[in-house]
Amino acid sequence: MQTAISANVPGIVAECGGSMACATCHVYVDDAWAGRTGTRSESEEDMLDCAMAEMKDNSRLSCQLRLTEEMDGLVVHIPEEQF
Ligand code: FES
Structure with a gap:
């Protein structure tokens, strides 16, 4: 999440x-x-249950993803709605 915010990733x-x-x-x-x-x-x-968009098996809160070197190139998709 911090990386996305720093890079001005929309959504x-x-x-x-x-x-x-x-x-x-x-x-x-x-x-x-x-x-x-x-x-x-x-x-x-529990928090994903409160998300605006549907929670799926691959849903994550990006603030809980700890990036490692092995995750270089990670691809995530942003829901159409966040709130
Ligand atoms: S930034 Fe609020 S739950 Fe991730």
Whole structure:
């Protein structure tokens, strides 16, 4: 999320600044990256339940993605609505 905000990626609102309290940083991890971004915590799933766009199996809160060198080139898709 921080990387997207720094790069002015449209559609990543991140109203809560990454404290997992808004779900406006919702992204869908591209199928090619499935299983390579870690797993959602129960708290993250609870917040994704409140997201404006449908929660899918590949939904993540981008503020909870910890980027590593192995994730260089990660592709995510942004929902049409964030709030
Ligand atoms: S920035 Fe608010 S939940 Fe991710």
